[in-house]
Amino acid sequence: MRQHLQHDVLIIGSGAAGLTLALTLPAHLRIAVLSKGELANGSTFHAQGGVAAVLDDRDTVESHVEDTLIAGGGLCRQDAVRFTVQHSREAIQWLIDQGVPFTPDDGSTDSEDNGFAFHLTREGGHSHRRIIHAADATGAAIFTTLLHQARQRSNIELLEQRVAIDLITEHKLGLSGQRCLGAYVLNRESGEVDTYGARFTVLATGGAAKVYLYTSNSDGACGDGIAMAWRAGCRVGNLEFNQFHPTCLYHPRAKNFLITEALRGEGALLKLPNGERFMPRFDSRAELAPRDIVARAIDHEMKRLGIDCVYLDISHRPTDFIKNHFPTVYERCLEFGIDITREPIPVVPAAHYTCGGVLVDSCGHTDVPNLYAIGETSFTGLHGANRLASNSLLECFVYARSAAADILEKLEQIRLPTTLPSWDASQVTDSDEDVIIAHNWDELRRFMWDYVGIVRTTKRLLRAQHRVNLLLDEIDEFYSNYKVSRDLIELRNLALVAELMIRSAMERKESRGLHYTLDYPHLLPEARDTILVPPTYVE
Template identity: 45%
Template structure:
């Protein structure tokens, strides 16, 4: 039996798609003066935020400076960071950290002073990582959801899957007037009008076979924004976290950047350290460099993983600093105080996304984006560790401020009739989306991974074109179920990654091509921008 939908308001001032940190922060600030409805396709606490371990980067130490945080971010971003966006991120982040603490987030503190226990991570020149042991995302999510539930003019709709955005032409240009969500009781698509819509759907890691992302990370917001005609930027830059726990037959879990920040050493299976051969910063080099180094060592030796060794650190410190990772490792038979951790790179974060400005505004009026689904220009070609939650905080708040000042006075869009679905799920038709999803994830892992080539990308391009036709057929023939809508978004996102990667004829940051081994420094770095209607690169 399909799960019945909760009560849905007939309209909202602002609709939010996603219940991670970007969506929640937006709702908290926007609800001070507006009615907000949050749509989330699973439980409200199920988001990429909930799985974030490391922490939030912010200048809170008097020996640190905003200029140095900007510098570290731009070095990691390899020439593609937007200076204005980075300066906003770094300047507006610390007050928001203090606001989180006031809302009940229990950050780790130094026992002697009571101040924040600031951690160190790769690419940072100072200790500036605010954390809640190694469960920062979960602590932030729980505290903010508790605060959000106290807001009377916020409605949170669980298990309510948003399928598409509604965009119409007006005398002033294109405008987003609401969203379409799936009602399994119909089955049908129902329209929810809103003066503004925020896309805060998180990442796209599920398009890859190995990922640190949860099952919900299927790139839905990017897919629906692309179909609506919004501009997407820098989709080729997919970050592979260097250290996911290696398990041959299971789902990998993240082993935080902070483990290397606290002295973890990467070694081959015979116990030899290797990072110094790839970068003078060793294990504290940025993620793109570390991931490629691990990939190279694995291929050179024919190994399935490498080792992350913490056994030289104090056992009590490790259990206290990394309680979640210690427990997870123990459940897989590894005592990290006595044995190295088997690790392998896994798809982790998209530095590209829906193009937006410093207020979260896209090129469609009334459509906003924040968090991992957005491209703000902060991360450039490679994200600095622990800048992601910070970006979601800053742009979630800024988008709320923009909506309150610019969209609250807009006339409420008119309601639209529901769209019936001729739903079928039986037999061979139902199993096809399962097989196609598995094929897609393997294709992206094998051909569009850490190291790429034009030949591999063109093969993926051809196969994805066939998959696009197949998923279109499934939907047109009545397979209008959530899994098929997700698959449509995954195929769209995969094609955007491949097309953008083919368009970039250099190696830069997270995009490493065997056909263009060097970074092109003969001209200023260029962002890759693309939109539909017709499909075209626009920058």
């Protein structure tokens, strides 16, 4: 039976951003946090490296800002960078207060006497040790802690197997106005589509790296929030910038396992099969260059030599150091017969992070009133043309806390929406052709990898645009005639976001940061964001 539910705040997404927002809001509000699978299935739980913040007495806000701007290829919005970095220490303190078990400083590196009680590591693009972490399973430690805290709050409903289909807006209902009123959500347990009304709706659905064949992300990273926001009338920005993590484990039985950048921060070296280092030939920072440079270098060497992978070697560090600092990587690699204390790790680049997203301001406001976007779903301007390592989790905490403060300030002005219409499934039937979904899903991810990957050309982008337009037509016809399922909802969203990525890439006539095209190898004199405007956008 279909349900009509009402909450003060509806949060779509159960990762770092969504849980932080829920916990920062006051306890008298009725809050729903939706996860389309199990709560721990998102990217947060699997994050290894840590959170970048100005915590060392020898570090400064200016230094962190400068490192972010340099990594961002001249495209970061300086106000967003400064806002994020200036709020970094208080965000970390909030996490500590929640009970996150960050790794204490044991004096084993040059981080001793840094004026801070926790161990700080360094990652590519950073000029200081400023990455606070919980060994090499930071995301799991943060997620587990925040989830435990959320479960103690009677006002927070944590709902699994809930797949948001579309946002409900006044415009969509034919009313005057543009406000977001909630969302239609598939309850996978009942098979029905429920109606959620809310005073405020928050998109915290993560990125869209699943659009690529090879990715470090979980299966749910389908760009759902970006697609729903676009259909609701929100602008999107800089979707051509998709970060490929340089080092994912290359093994036929290893699915989506990322080798944290912190290994390179602690001295791991990238090598060819013959043991030769190659990064010094590409950048003076060698293994500590920003991710876009490292990923392109690996891609270049693999293509030049016709090899399947390169190797990341930390075996020259003491065995106890490796086991203590990287227990997750050590144990996981050992499962595949790789002892990282004795031998190098086979690695390849894989799609990792969506730097663009839904346009928001410093409070997470989108173009649609009462609709917020936070975390990887959003485009704050922090990351520019390439995200600096470990700034992503920081962005989640800072903007979630900022959005919570803004919601609290506006609370008395916004009332719960009146009764909303139920989801109309009267014109659809059960599908007997789900093989079409599987085929389209596979085709989409393959041509995005081949044509819209680490190195691009105009010809490749045109091929991708042609294919995605055909797929969108097929998917739209299928969606119009058959009952929704998680696979269909995700495919619909992923294909739309792929089309927006391709359009964005075609508009950028230069190579900058993560967007590298052989047809336009140089920088333009002026750095500009790529902003796409939907047909339903209202100023």
